[in-house]
Amino acid sequence: MLNNSHRIVEYSLNHLTLVLTVTGIALALWIPTGLLISRYERFSGLTMALGNLLFCIPSLSLFGIFMTVPHLGLGRRSAVLALVLYAMMPLVRNVYRGIKSVDRHVVEAGRGMGMSNLEILWQIQLPLAWPIIFAGIRVTVVLVTGIATIATYIGERNLGRLIQHGITRSNAEMIIAGAILVSILALLLDYLLGRVERRLISPGTTQVGVRKGQEESF
Amino acid sequence: MIKLERLSKIFPEAERPAVEELSLEVDQGDICVFVGPSGCGKTTVLKMINRLIEPTAGNIFIEEENIAGTDPVLLRRKIGYVIQQIGLFPHRTVFENIALVPRLLHWSHQAIEERVQVLLNLIGLDPQEVYYKYPGQLSGGEMQRIGVARALAADPPIMLMDEPFGAVDPIIRHHLQEEFLRIQQEMKKTIIFVTHDINEAVKMGDRIAIMNQGRLVQYGEPADILARPGSRFVAEILGDDRTMKLLELVRVETLMTPLDKCSEKQSGGFQDAELQAGRESVQNGYSWLETQKPLKAALEIMMRNNLDQVAVCREDNVVGILGWKDITSYISNLERGGRL
Numbered sequence: 001m002l003n004n005s006h007r008i009v010e011y012s013l014n015h016l017t018l019v020l021t022v023t024g025i026a027l028a029l030w031i032p033t034g035l036l037i038s039r040y041e042r043f044s045g046l047t048m049a050l051g052n053l054l055f056c057i058p059s060l061s062l063f064g065i066f067m068t069v070p071h072l073g074l075g076r077r078s079a080v081l082a083l084v085l086y087a088m089m090p091l092v093r094n095v096y097r098g099i100k101s102v103d104r105h106v107v108e109a110g111r112g113m114g115m116s117n118l119e120i121l122w123q124i125q126l127p128l129a130w131p132i133i134f135a136g137i138r139v140t141v142v143l144v145t146g147i148a149t150i151a152t153y154i155g156e157r158n159l160g161r162l163i164q165h166g167i168t169r170s171n172a173e174m175i176i177a178g179a180i181l182v183s184i185l186a187l188l189l190d191y192l193l194g195r196v197e198r199r200l201i202s203p204g205t206t207q208v209g210v211r212k213g214q215e216e217s218f
Numbered sequence: 219m220i221k222l223e224r225l226s227k228i229f230p231e232a233e234r235p236a237v238e239e240l241s242l243e244v245d246q247g248d249i250c251v252f253v254g255p256s257g258c259g260k261t262t263v264l265k266m267i268n269r270l271i272e273p274t275a276g277n278i279f280i281e282e283e284n285i286a287g288t289d290p291v292l293l294r295r296k297i298g299y300v301i302q303q304i305g306l307f308p309h310r311t312v313f314e315n316i317a318l319v320p321r322l323l324h325w326s327h328q329a330i331e332e333r334v335q336v337l338l339n340l341i342g343l344d345p346q347e348v349y350y351k352y353p354g355q356l357s358g359g360e361m362q363r364i365g366v367a368r369a370l371a372a373d374p375p376i377m378l379m380d381e382p383f384g385a386v387d388p389i390i391r392h393h394l395q396e397e398f399l400r401i402q403q404e405m406k407k408t409i410i411f412v413t414h415d416i417n418e419a420v421k422m423g424d425r426i427a428i429m430n431q432g433r434l435v436q437y438g439e440p441a442d443i444l445a446r447p448g449s450r451f452v453a454e455i456l457g458d459d460r461t462m463k464l465l466e467l468v469r470v471e472t473l474m475t476p477l478d479k480c481s482e483k484q485s486g487g488f489q490d491a492e493l494q495a496g497r498e499s500v501q502n503g504y505s506w507l508e509t510q511k512p513l514k515a516a517l518e519i520m521m522r523n524n525l526d527q528v529a530v531c532r533e534d535n536v537v538g539i540l541g542w543k544d545i546t547s548y549i550s551n552l553e554r555g556g557r558l
């Protein structure tokens with residue numbers, strides 16, 4: 001039992017670090033990509049089609065393919081790469097959609113008053129697109145947490161291993177324990193992101209915030 | 219001074235030019251009002267002046283400088299812009315919205331605070347009340363006023379105002395127009411103002427530019443345009459009560475006969491002694507009004523009291539006489555002089 005719980009902690013931590021690594025890289029890569037295609041519209045179709053395509057490849061085979069590539073091989077590098085590719089679709093799409101959802105008259109007002117492109121991006125488009133971008137980030141994190149279990153087949157020692165062992169040993173309890181732990185991890189991360197989101201999003205952009213503000217002003 | 223020189227804009231794939239060969243000059247400190255039917259190119263002209271749209275042909279000069287050679291971002295910071303759709307930043311408070319351009323220009327925090335207070339008072343909103351509100355918590359009229367305040371924030375010498383009072387009811391609109399004219403008396407900004415509403419144009423404009431299908435069809439002072447519409451189109455825009463509009467516009471002092479030029483006969487109704495006795499006697503025995511009042515007010519008094527002339531006063535003295543005949547002959551002369 002002690003041995004077991006020790007292992008569960010190890011698996012959970014491994015799972016968490018994999019998810020965090022992937023999320024970090026994916027954000028650094030796909031948010032700028034989303035911003036770029038919202039600016040250079042002609043690349044948007046192709047980029048999003050690529051994202052969709054990657055998303056449709058069954059995860060097991062994607063992990064498997066990278067495993068055979070020299071320098072990637074069994075283990076974390078292949079896992080990270082595959083998961084980052086999965087994250088492309090929800091992140092790029094939401095960033096693009098978020099930026100496009102910003103009222104063009106607000107952008108035009110900003111430009112008309114002498115804001116530079118960068119100022120418009122930072123001060124208008126990103127803050128107003130945040131709710132949609134953030135929704136994408138939360139979906140991505142939950143998604144990556146789930147798919148990461150499959151990486152156990154290419155050598156990741158994470159919560160997927162519980163499930164894998166459960167399957168090979170026909171041990172339902174083990175499978176369920178693994179599944180629950182993965183869900184808990186996903187929900188926890190989602191909850192934490194929710195807290196961050198509330199801090200980052202202006203009360204002016206949400207109905208609730210507006211009502212709250214109104215009460216305060218009386 | 220703003221000078222537009224044979225300005226044209228043809229949007230890609232458009233059937234006809236949005237703006238065609240438009241030339242005009244707006245003097246320093248004047249309000250030039252663009253009026254015309256929807257889609258005639260008013261907004262396009264404004265946006266070419268702050269380079270949100272690049273002209274297909276033609277030039278724009280501001281203070282003799284061709285703006286095609288300027289940095290658009292710097293140019294825009296010197297031009298106040300009230301966008302037709304208001305376009306407040308929903309994620310920023312009223313204070314932050316108004317503070318936008320001063321912040322871009324790196325004003326000190328204190329200077330910005332003071333300026334926002336001044337502007338809120340100027341547009342008739344209580345700073346206490348609205349300072350920390352978000353645009354979503356304001357009424358349409360309040361948002362529109364914040365839009366105007368935002369454009370005025372850095373005290374730009376030039377203002378482009380695209381239907382700035384479009385979204386408010388007639389009473390508030392009237393109030394905002396009055397307020398704006400009052401502050402313009404001090405600001406003396408060069409303003410290009412767009413509206414659908416000919417009444418607003420007549421009221422606000424030192425000059426009116428009437429547009430149709432991308433072309434400037436008439437440009438001049440409101441009274442001249444009302445008196446002499448150059449085409450059926452302009453006459454239609456002015457409405458069938460354009461003489462009445464003119465009566466609202468022209469001040470009694472422009473038509474009155476100054477006292478020293480009054481013949482015995484003209485001042486018939488007013489005995490010399492009474493005239494010299496000034497306002498009080500006139501007030502008692504006759505009807506009078508001030509020099510600044512419109513002809514319409516003079517007619518109103520004459521009709522109500524069954525008179526054919528009124529005294530015109532400045533401060534406490536009678537300075538002239540205005541007769542019914544003066545007004546009717548003025549109007550009929552205009553009609554005869556006009557092309558319609």
Ligand SMILES: Nc1ncnc2c1ncn2[C@@H]1O[C@H](COP(=O)(O)OP(=O)(O)OP(=O)(O)O)[C@@H](O)[C@H]1O
Nearest residue numbers: 229230232236255256257258259260261262263414
């Ligand atoms: N970005 C654009 N691309 C293509 N056509 C445009 C664009 N902007 C305006 N137009 C066209 O140019 C013409 C003039 O438009 P503009 O917005 O200047 O009209 P307007 O006089 O301001 O009308 P309104 O009173 O309705 O605001 C219209 O036919 C419009 O469809």
Ligand SMILES: [Mg+2]
Nearest residue numbers: 260261302380
């Ligand atoms: Mg318009």
